[in-house]
Amino acid sequence: MTDQQQRETESVISVRDLWKVFGPGADKVPRSPELAALSRRELIDATGCTAAVRDVTFDVAPGEVFVVMGLSGSGKSTLLRCLTRLIEPTSGTMMFGGQDILAVDARRLRELRRTKFSMVFQHFGLLPHRKVVENVAYGLEIRGASKAERTRRAMEVIELVGLSGYESSYPDQLSGGMQQRVGLARALAVDPEVLFFDEPFSALDPLIRRDMQNEVIRLHKEVGKTMVFITHDLSEALKLGDRIMIMRDGAQIQVGTGDELVGAPADDYVRDFVQDVNRSHVLTLRWIMRPPRPGDPMDGPVLGQDVLVHEAVRAVLAARKPARIMDSADNLIGMVGDEEIFGVITSTETVAAASSRPVTVAR
Amino acid sequence: MSTATTPTARDGGDGAAGSGTPEPVEVGVVVRGRRRLTTAAQVAVVLVVWIVAWAALRGTHTLPLAPSDLTSLHHSLNDARDWVDDNRNSSPIFLYVFNEIRVVLNALSQMFMNLVAVPPEGAQFPRLGWLGVVALFTFVATWLGNLRVGLLTLVGLVFLGLQGLWVPSMETLAVTAAAVLVALAIGIPLGVLAGFNNRFDRLITPLLDFMQTMPPFVYLAPLALFFGIGLASAVITTLVFAAPPVIRLTAHGIRSVNKATVEASQSLGATPGQTLRGVLLPMSRRTIVLGINQTIMAALAMVTIAALIDGPGLGKNVIKALSTVDVGTAFNAGLALVVLAIVLDRTTTAMALRSEGGSHTQRHRSPLARRVEQWRRPLLGVGAAITLVAVWLSRTYVAYAEFPFTAGGTWDLGRHVRRGADSVTTWVQDTFPVLSEGLMTWVTRGIIDPLQALLETSPWWLTSIAILALAWILGRWRATVPAVICLGLMVWTGLWQDSMITLASTLVATLLVMLLGVGVGVWMGRSDRADAVIRPVLDAAQVLPPFVYMVPVVALFAPGRFSAIVAAVVYAAPVAIKICADGIRTVSATTVEAAVAAGSTTSQVVRKVQLPMATPAVTLATNQGLIFVLSMVVMGGLVGGGALGNDVVGGFTQRELFGKGLAAGLAIVLLGIMLDRVTQAASRRVGRPGR
């Protein structure tokens, strides 16, 4: 079974050929091959419609953090709203835990929203007239939970996100970071299977943002929820995401792990995107190793192919000999010397040029 | 008044859909300057040709109609009235629709009347005596608002009693309450619906515009015909005028709730009902209460006017006094209306503030205020007890049931007010003849007379051609087509000449309004201090029932055309000034700085940057000014303003003039629509580049 097929069968969320077009006669666009082939700009000129999401297909595995990334206007929020059916997709299929979400009626959809998934919003979306604890309990309240029950649960979650002591504050008495913790707590309170985040931290300043990212990583470790996370910040994507999908003008450009994106960008758009990343923190040795050459000294350090470059720097440089890269069966699959290490650290060109290498080596 | 919300609603529209290429700003100014010049030149040519033709043809084809003459249209309207009178108790449409509505509304308002103002059948006093009313209202104001508005209510109500106007004040209050209750019961659900549903919103917006711009004077007679003279008609008239603000503001409140919050609620699986109750209504509460406030103010204004169709209350006192030019009495009743208006306005505003929610009200307060807030609950408890005792007393002892007012006694404040008003009037007339006489003579001779002569004595076809030419120049088809229809129908009403006289007064008043609007507006727009001082005055002026303006104006200038114009200017100026000031204010600070940095003088900045860029606001102000002026100029019929206003008043008072009055009402609406369409089309053409 290939990686791909396995994902499909086990996935929590499975999206196929999803389109969302705004404007008059929107549903004609995905069906017509000519219109579907137009770029977003051309489509606006031709029909007045905006294709916010164009033909997107992906799967999210249980427990995975799936990040959607792209510039402003690339359709990330629209995609997320389609996933929760806050807006109706124009065409395509979406399965959630084996169930076709597009087929369910309003009542069942509400049921799903109440129990299976929750959202966290960029601008928090808190209720200003309610205290923190009442905000957190809101999702339970609309489910019909008793007051005692929902207060108990709300207090638990407030504790979990580190807001103990602020239960009876009003949202506007809290800092932005704390408000987003409330948003997070509200989403967690209903104990959903999947959490959706729409640029939850982009309204926060950098230090608090890092704090909150760590918070999400911690929560992910603790509660192990599946997460779909939207951001336009690459470092955030790399930090949080198991896999990352890059979007441009509504279309998906590339889906892959962080090192795949950095190591083998699908096109110039992705390459531009990842240009400023500190590669040594993203790339693993697999991406920079060269085939063994006759005459290579065979007494250098042994390293695995999934070791990050920056972790290998010291070992390789101290040994003054190229490191041998072994796979799990202890076969020699490549060498990494000073040259390759420096290539990553000092120059972007080397790696960009080397981007096709892993494929050759893997063969 | 309430209509202050209209500008935004009307301003939206298809500005972007029009033709014309969007030029960059710098180029735009130049191009627009050239076009405006040619437009102005075209207008001037039309006017000159008109005047020349008038000089030759003066006095022919003017379609005059003597005050007591009727056309066949007027006769058939009279016949229709007679038919309605005959079939009121047999035709199904009356039996099952109009009469039903009337019965329900009568019962509702009668209930309020019996509560505070007039004794129920077989009783000697209303259910609540004055002490009970004062205590109850004070308590409610304190509870829903704060202690300050509670005290204000207490003082205000006692003041009304001491003026000798307790009963009419309570009658006004009762009818206002009935109308407001119905307005809210209908308006809030409609507003919620409009907030949710764009199509419904688009459907009712023009209807609301129409309800608010139609001069109330006009629909009094038809309503009275269908619902009979009296309480029910008073309530419905009030409803027409007072419901739009709460509908609009509720819809606006619902719409402007943070979208993320609504989505958050939906994404948690809330039903639409849960989202409405848990998110939308609480978060838009402040806006809705603001709408309630505006509705109450509009209702109060309108209840007063409904006195014309025998609606009870202070309005009757004002009208009676106006008709005998008893300035003192009119002023006393007007003052009572102002007191009522202030009490209601402050109380509902305080309610709006309180409804902002716990956190806000508690935090941003002085320690003293916070201390008071702590004592609120016990205080309210004590207040409730006192109120109950007062209510009991007022139902038990005559002294607490009937306001102990003795005419001519030491505490008869009404007498002092009347005397004061009379002597101030005399003093002003004697001391500043320049103001009362001079200004009046100057404006009358210099502006009103010539314009009226031109419109009144031109042949009807000449005036029509001139108006159509102007409409074409200013607004092309969008202006010309409505103008053709309106002019045609105006001829059909048989009241052409009266319409033209009213048009003359309207134009003069609008001119004065715009002079004030631009002058004061620029001042306010440029100086924060001026804004801070003037704006509250304008707010207060907008709260007053329009009737009240009539009183001092008539006192100063004697009843007649000029008084009607001045009252209209006073009534319309606040709206125009505010719109102009806001227009000037919204001109981007960077643009102004750039102009100053380029070495412009203050007057250059105003003339070359701020005014041109505020053109849309100025044209909008003209539009609103015209509508406001028209409704007030017509009301000038009450003080001898002449023409259409007199015809309408005649229709109320004399049976055989009913049809003519109705036709006059129609003519007023036609004038309004024509002026509205032309100015809107003009603003679309002229105002475009500034947007």
Ligand SMILES: Nc1ncnc2c1ncn2[C@@H]1O[C@H](COP(=O)(O)OP(=O)(O)OP(=O)(O)O)[C@@H](O)[C@H]1O
């Ligand atoms: N309701 C709508 N009607 C019409 N067009 C829309 C609507 N919502 C979004 N769009 C268009 O869809 C495109 C994608 O918008 P979207 O909000 O999904 O972008 P985004 O990637 O979330 O951007 P950002 O990072 O700024 O949030 C944009 O071009 C936008 O103009």
Ligand SMILES: [Mg+2]
């Ligand atoms: Mg977005």
